[in-house]
Amino acid sequence: MGNRNTAKLRKLKEVLTYAADNIPWYRQRFISLGIDVAKLNKISDMGMLPLLSKKELVALSSTTESNFAKQDLFYIGFTTGTTSVPMPVYYTKSDFAEWEQLLITAFGWGDTGVRSHGTVGLAIGRFGINALALIEATRKSGMTVMFIDTDIIGIDGLIRMLNDFQVTILFTFPSLVRELAIRIQETNQGYPRSLRQIFTGGEPWAETLRKLVKNVLNVEIYDIYGSSEAGLIGFECSHHTGLHITAHHNIVEIIDPKTGMESKPGEYGEIVVTSLWRKGIPLIRYRTGDLSAWSNVTCPCGLSYPIISRVRGRIDDLIFFGSTKIDPVSIEELITAKFGQSLGFQVVLDRVGGRDRLIIRLEVQAEISDVESKAREFLDSFSRITEDVAYIIQTKLVHEPMIEIVSKGHLERSGERKTPRLIDRRSR
Numbered sequence: 001m002g003n004r005n006t007a008k009l010r011k012l013k014e015v016l017t018y019a020a021d022n023i024p025w026y027r028q029r030f031i032s033l034g035i036d037v038a039k040l041n042k043i044s045d046m047g048m049l050p051l052l053s054k055k056e057l058v059a060l061s062s063t064t065e066s067n068f069a070k071q072d073l074f075y076i077g078f079t080t081g082t083t084s085v086p087m088p089v090y091y092t093k094s095d096f097a098e099w100e101q102l103l104i105t106a107f108g109w110g111d112t113g114v115r116s117h118g119t120v121g122l123a124i125g126r127f128g129i130n131a132l133a134l135i136e137a138t139r140k141s142g143m144t145v146m147f148i149d150t151d152i153i154g155i156d157g158l159i160r161m162l163n164d165f166q167v168t169i170l171f172t173f174p175s176l177v178r179e180l181a182i183r184i185q186e187t188n189q190g191y192p193r194s195l196r197q198i199f200t201g202g203e204p205w206a207e208t209l210r211k212l213v214k215n216v217l218n219v220e221i222y223d224i225y226g227s228s229e230a231g232l233i234g235f236e237c238s239h240h241t242g243l244h245i246t247a248h249h250n251i252v253e254i255i256d257p258k259t260g261m262e263s264k265p266g267e268y269g270e271i272v273v274t275s276l277w278r279k280g281i282p283l284i285r286y287r288t289g290d291l292s293a294w295s296n297v298t299c300p301c302g303l304s305y306p307i308i309s310r311v312r313g314r315i316d317d318l319i320f321f322g323s324t325k326i327d328p329v330s331i332e333e334l335i336t337a338k339f340g341q342s343l344g345f346q347v348v349l350d351r352v353g354g355r356d357r358l359i360i361r362l363e364v365q366a367e368i369s370d371v372e373s374k375a376r377e378f379l380d381s382f383s384r385i386t387e388d389v390a391y392i393i394q395t396k397l398v399h400e401p402m403i404e405i406v407s408k409g410h411l412e413r414s415g416e417r418k419t420p421r422l423i424d425r426r427s428r
């Protein structure tokens with residue numbers, strides 16, 4: 001333990017020194033805050049380093065004066081920016097090599113003999129650094145890779161591809177896995193026989209929904225957590241105890257987003273990551289905006305990487321009523337439990353006479369028997385789902401929450417293909 005922490009501290013100091021030496025923005029920041037890297041004696045001292053917001057990272061990434069962008073650069077791309085402006089992302093050659101290796105290890109692709117004939121399908125939207133790293137990791141593991149653009153071929157096209165090309169491993173978003181399962185059920189097709197594993201990332205989803213979908217598709221589903229900026233931060237092993245942190249590559253903290261204080265185990269907070277390997281853009285105490293909690297579980301897999309719970313959504317998705325909040329994943333869990341299937345949903349908020357009105361829109365794709373009484377049951381449970389929700393209903397809403405049943409394709413979309421969980425029309 002001691003040795004590992006010493007090595008980590010050494011790496012951290014290297015990263016800080018590199019940032020200060022190469023990036024004027026970091027250098028000035030450290031000077032103005034009186035930070036002396038040499039005085040860092042233990043990992044926990046990093047709490048004195050300032051947090052890095054996404055906004056600051058955008059500014060930092062966009063500066064042309066930094067010489068980091070000229071050094072050993074392999075890749076320049078842009079984050080997809082579902083909620084904000086696209087941000088440039090730089091990877092050096094060594095960054096990329098590290099990431100590739102990290103993926104191979106996390107997916108258990110080290111033993112290439114077992115899988116050398118597999119086909120990996122990538123249905124991950126736009127082509128970017130994630131796709132590139134996955135393609136390279138696949139190639140190095142001796143497998144075949146196929147890029148699947150579902151915006152062009154649609155969900156039926158995806159099912160056809162999975163079957164025709166005997167795809168064994170699929171990388172995609174949870175919302176697409178959900179659509180896939182619904183379509184397979186709707187059309188009474190059997191599950192894709194060759195498919196063994198699905199890796200999902202990029203969106204949170206409820207465990208109840210995941211189980212449901214897993215049964216329809218008859219596959220193992222693994223969550224992976226990362227971003228274009230930070231690479232792979234966490235991954236699930238076959239025991240699904242949570243996300244194992246890639247602790248040799250990143251230092252992860254979970255903080256209270258309001259106070260910046262470290263969260264206790266089990267307490268949800270914002271994931272903050274310090275990358276020990278990214279040189280393209282050093283990430284030092286970067287606020288990801290994602291919610292998770294430390295877990296005390298000891299995983300039977302034997303990996304010594306610490307575990308955080310699966311990502312519970314983005315802080316931006318939390319539905320705030322003053323300081324109390326509703327977490328959309330808990331709504332998804334309840335919907336799946338009450339309706340026995342996955343339904344698309346959206347929370348719509350507006351203001352009526354100085355109070356908030358809350359409507360939950362449910363997208364019903366096919367006939368559901370007894371939908372009215374199921375909706376009533378759902379609302380009843382919703383009002384008691386957490387103490388926060390009960391409090392909000394009593395004190396903040398103009399009347400009880402309401403349900404609106406809409407048919408397929410009638411939820412509001414934001415740009416590409418994502419359905420925002422929250423439409424907030426309350427003027428502030």
Ligand SMILES: [Zn+2]
Nearest residue numbers: 237239299301
């Ligand atoms: Zn494990």
